[in-house]
Amino acid sequence: MNLSSLLNSIHLDSSEIIPNIQVTGLHFDSRKIDKGNLFVAINGTESDGHHYIDDAVKAGASVIIGETALSHPLSVPYFKVENSRIALAQLASSFYGNPATRKTIIGITGTNGKTTTCYLLRHILEQAGIRCSLIGTVSHYVNGQEVPSENTTPDALTLHKLLHESQDPVVILEVSSHGLEQHRVEGIQFDYALFTNLSHDHLNYHHSLYDYFITKTKLFDQLKSSGKAFVSRYNNEWSNRMIDHLLTQKKTVLSVGIDETDDFILGELVSDHPCVFTLQYQEQNFPVNLPLYGLHNAWNASLTFLTAYVMGIAPQQIKKSLQSFPGVPGRFELYDHPKGAQFIVDYAHTPDAVLHCLKAIQNAKAKRIFHIFGFRGNGDPSKRQEMIKISSHASHQFILTLDDTNGVPLEEMEHQLHDLQKTFGGSNGTVIMDRTLAIQYVWGVVEDGDWVFISGKGPEHYKQNFHLPATSDRETIEFLQLDKKRTELYKA
Known part of the structure; x- marks a missing residue:
């Protein structure tokens, strides 16, 4: 890809002179650089990529992107940006042809239940005949094939590569707070975004529950103007705060809860070992049999029921799919x-x-x-x-x-x-x-x-x-x- 076209995706000083270079690939790990690659130097949690710029050049990098001033000149062009992580996401999207724009993108975030909710929703969609990629904690599934996962939300380069390779019309992303804070999903516009809950976790990284919550809200900032937010109000004050935040932002919000104001109401719970419960929507009652244990999974399933229903899946089809759900590896x-x-x-x-x-x-x-x-x-x-x-x-x-x-x-x-x-x-x-x-x-x-x-x-x-x-x-x-x-x- 021509460097000039690639750099159009990031904000550079208009006075920058961009040479006529063909970029053969992108990397932020200097050990993976091949001839003609663009290297993005990122100051990570364990090491600073700026320390490896010379190694990248020796390995064949033709262009360097970074966010600090260099102490010595390079033999290849260097472009300084405000945030290397954001630049990486923008460059990766451009290099792979902006693949997210050709998909229906669903993002799911929360402290607990993200993985189960992803698997439940994917199962419902595929049982309804809609091919669906899943990118998350346990594994990635693209074009019906399982791909090993290293992080809940992969780095931006891996993510856009997976989106590019996917021939599935729908992609479900499990979006972690680290992924949001580190701009791994930067630039992706979501058609649907789900919030499961928020509780005590990762406070060594976010410092407070409020900071953790604010990070979670960033997913919903990336909803399309026509996008919809779905919130589970399972005994969680942070769910109410999320709804208030989204309404303030003029987002379309639908909720599942136990109040008459909720769009879907979780009614009678007959059993949670496994789950047998009823969902109410307007004047309709939908009995659900789910082969999972725990009240929390009744709420996970209710959130996916609401989402699938709004996406146009018939209630009887959703019920049938939930009843045949095979479970999630490593979850109960x-x-x-x-x-x-x-x-x-x-x-x-x-x-x-x-x-x-x-x-x-x-x-x-x-x-x-x-x-x-x-x-x-x-x-x-x-x-x-x-x-x-x-x-x-x-x-x-x-x-x-x-x-x-x-x-x-x-x-x-x-x-x-x-x-x-x-x-x-x-x-x-x-x-x-x-x-x-x-x-x-x-x-x-x-x-x-x-x-x-x-x-x-x-x-x-x-x-x-x-x-x-x-x-x-x-x-x-x-x-x-x-x-x-x-x-x-x-x-x-």
């Missing part, structure tokens, strides 16, 4: 124990998500509840106390174990877990650092009617090596299920 996945106990693997890593899952297990009439979880190194420390208190109150026994260390020394993580358990855990908590041995210990003590909740990682692979030959919580359980002769009770 159930595994059987030989003695009749149930093991659950879930991604829940916030106080609110843990509470909802434990309530669902209680409502399923669990005889005893065991909870296995940990905390990520360099994560949000302010939520740990609350999560331990919730688990201690709801569980017969909880086990603190290792999650990703993320560069924190193992000894420091162990000290933190023991200190947290001693300070906030009470007498029904213990620490088993090896995650696979923590699961094996509970595997050996459960009886018929017990439920075991393993939270925090969901489908993610372990980043540390553990005692049992497994790379995830799922694999640990499958090892214990299949290789009984080698399974020995780990003594806590």
Whole structure:
């Protein structure tokens, strides 16, 4: 692509002289640069790309974009911009032919429920014959093919490449607060935007719940003039604030809640294990059977029902699709124990998500509840106390174990877990650092009617090596299920 045409997408000083150069590709990682590429230097959370400009030039970069003044001249053109992340998004969109403009784009944000809501909506649309790409936490799905995911919302370059490759008319984006703050979806106009909820999370990054909320509102700033916002009002003051904010901005807002003012009303909840409930719209009642556990999933499903209905899907088709929903990898996945106990693997890593899952297990009439979880190194420390208190109150026994260390020394993580358990855990908590041995210990003590909740990682692979030959919580359980002769009770 010609450099002059490419740079039309970003704001440069009109006096800049743009040479006649053909750009062969874009990158913000100097290690991936090929001859003729444009390199965008970004000051990231772990390193500053401006330190690698010379490496990019040596690797063959023909143009450099950055946001700081250079200390020495380069042999290739350098263009200074105010914000490199915004420039990357704009350049990526232009390089790939502005692919988002040819799609119906749906963005879903919130603290909890984003992934499940994405999967529910995609299932409804595809069951109705509408091909749909999904870009999110667990995996990306483009043209019916699964693509590995590294972040909830990929970097702008990867995102526009996926949009360019997608031949599906609809794309659902799971949009994280980090993705919004770091301008990964910059320039994309959304046809529909959904808000699930907001609760305690990522305060090591956003500093306050209000800052976190304001970041979430940025998704709705990118709605098309004809776009629609959908808000779940599930027992959440931040949902009301979001509605007020959107109405002030003159956005079209539809809500699901329990008040007569809501567009869809969540009526009688017959069961939440699995979910059986009724949705009301004007004078119509829609009974829904959803093969998922927990009241929170009734709300997730209600939000997707509202969205699909407004998009033109017939209610009977939506009901049928929800009833056949196969679930989400790593979200309340159930595994059987030989003695009749149930093991659950879930991604829940916030106080609110843990509470909802434990309530669902209680409502399923669990005889005893065991909870296995940990905390990520360099994560949000302010939520740990609350999560331990919730688990201690709801569980017969909880086990603190290792999650990703993320560069924190193992000894420091162990000290933190023991200190947290001693300070906030009470007498029904213990620490088993090896995650696979923590699961094996509970595997050996459960009886018929017990439920075991393993939270925090969901489908993610372990980043540390553990005692049992497994790379995830799922694999640990499958090892214990299949290789009984080698399974020995780990003594806590």
